[in-house]
Amino acid sequence: MTAALIDGKAFAESLRGRVGELAAGFQAKAGRKAGLAVVLVGEDPASQVYVRNKGKQTVACGMASFEHKLPAETAEADLLALVERLNADPAVDGILVQLPLPPHVDEQKVIATINPDKDVDGFHVVNAGRLAVGQAGFVPCTPLGCVMLLRDRLGDLAGLEAVVIGRSNIVGKPMAQLLLAQSCTVTIAHSRTRDLPGVVRRADIVVAAAGRAEMVKADWIKPGATVIDVGINRVPAAEAGKTKLVGDVDFAGVSEVAGAITPVPGGVGPMTIAVLLRNTLVAAHRNAGLELAADAI
Numbered sequence: 001m002t003a004a005l006i007d008g009k010a011f012a013e014s015l016r017g018r019v020g021e022l023a024a025g026f027q028a029k030a031g032r033k034a035g036l037a038v039v040l041v042g043e044d045p046a047s048q049v050y051v052r053n054k055g056k057q058t059v060a061c062g063m064a065s066f067e068h069k070l071p072a073e074t075a076e077a078d079l080l081a082l083v084e085r086l087n088a089d090p091a092v093d094g095i096l097v098q099l100p101l102p103p104h105v106d107e108q109k110v111i112a113t114i115n116p117d118k119d120v121d122g123f124h125v126v127n128a129g130r131l132a133v134g135q136a137g138f139v140p141c142t143p144l145g146c147v148m149l150l151r152d153r154l155g156d157l158a159g160l161e162a163v164v165i166g167r168s169n170i171v172g173k174p175m176a177q178l179l180l181a182q183s184c185t186v187t188i189a190h191s192r193t194r195d196l197p198g199v200v201r202r203a204d205i206v207v208a209a210a211g212r213a214e215m216v217k218a219d220w221i222k223p224g225a226t227v228i229d230v231g232i233n234r235v236p237a238a239e240a241g242k243t244k245l246v247g248d249v250d251f252a253g254v255s256e257v258a259g260a261i262t263p264v265p266g267g268v269g270p271m272t273i274a275v276l277l278r279n280t281l282v283a284a285h286r287n288a289g290l291e292l293a294a295d296a297i
């Protein structure tokens with residue numbers, strides 16, 4: 001392997017450390033803890049693990065965690081009423097509704113009901129709009145985590161060619177907006193892109209967020225490029241009956257060509273919750289009318 005490993009786990013740990021220090025300062029000034037409410041509907045096992053981890057890490061950072069677990073058959077109106085109560089609750093700075101929601105619930109309607117100033121996931125159209133026009137708002141946690149890793153690795157990103165594979169509202173599109181805001185020259189690729197390997201070969205920065213196991217191959221990569229692998233795919237392991245996690249990038253091959261690369265697991269994944277806590281702390285300062293220096297976290 002010739003590429004440097006981008007250690008998202010270590011970066012996330014240090015980010016949580018900074019959030020913890022600032023959360024203590026917030027509590028001293030505001031007379032209360034910053035608070036994050038997480039709503040889980042149903043019993044999806046992966047979602048249960050995420051919610052448990054979010055709760056644990058929120059408390060470990062010195063913030064208040066409010067968990068609301070509702071049965072899968074919860075009526076949409078009842079979920080919307082809960083979101084309204086959380087919007088009105090002064091102890092709650094951030095609201096996260098764990099997706100996916102059961103099919104009888106309209107996800108967009110639920111997201112639209114969250115107060116944009118408590119929307120620490122950054123999924124509300126108001127926050128998507130703020131990102132597009134360059135106003136302060138909340139940015140989805142995974143792409144913001146990717147930019148933090150890129151800035152940490154490369155410093156100034158201005159003028160670099162960036163190719164984002166994937167155009168979802170939660171990863172690809174905000175990722176492209178963030179890279180544009182960093183003055184990269186940005187291309188968004190998707191399932192209808194012609195000659196994807198040729199497009200990716202132009203890139204100084206590749207962000208793979210397609211949800212396709214090990215799709216990005218070594219001969220797609222410009223030597224020395226920085227590769228951020230957002231994909232999380234469960235595939236059969238060598239041992240019969242077992243599975244393992246792989247990214248969207250063929251790690252073994254690409255790490256012989258790239259300049260730097262995130263592993264899966266241990267790259268982008270750990271950043272998501274750390275950025276969620278960071279966003280919650282920012283929300284708490286705004287809600288309490290307290291200053292938080294733009295470069296504090």
Ligand code: NAP
Pocket residue numbers: 142165166167168169170171172189190191192193196209210211212215230231232233268269270272
């Ligand atoms: P998504 O909503 O399914 O979007 C996938 C995107 O990839 C779509 O825009 C799709 O194009 C594009 N795509 C699919 N196949 C392609 C191909 N063969 N060539 C080029 N583009 C292709 O997925 P998502 O929610 O953005 O998530 C993407 C991946 O990131 C998943 O593996 C997910 O598990 C992972 N993820 C990780 C984290 C984390 O680390 N914390 C967070 C979120 C997501 P079309 O639009 O044309 O269909």
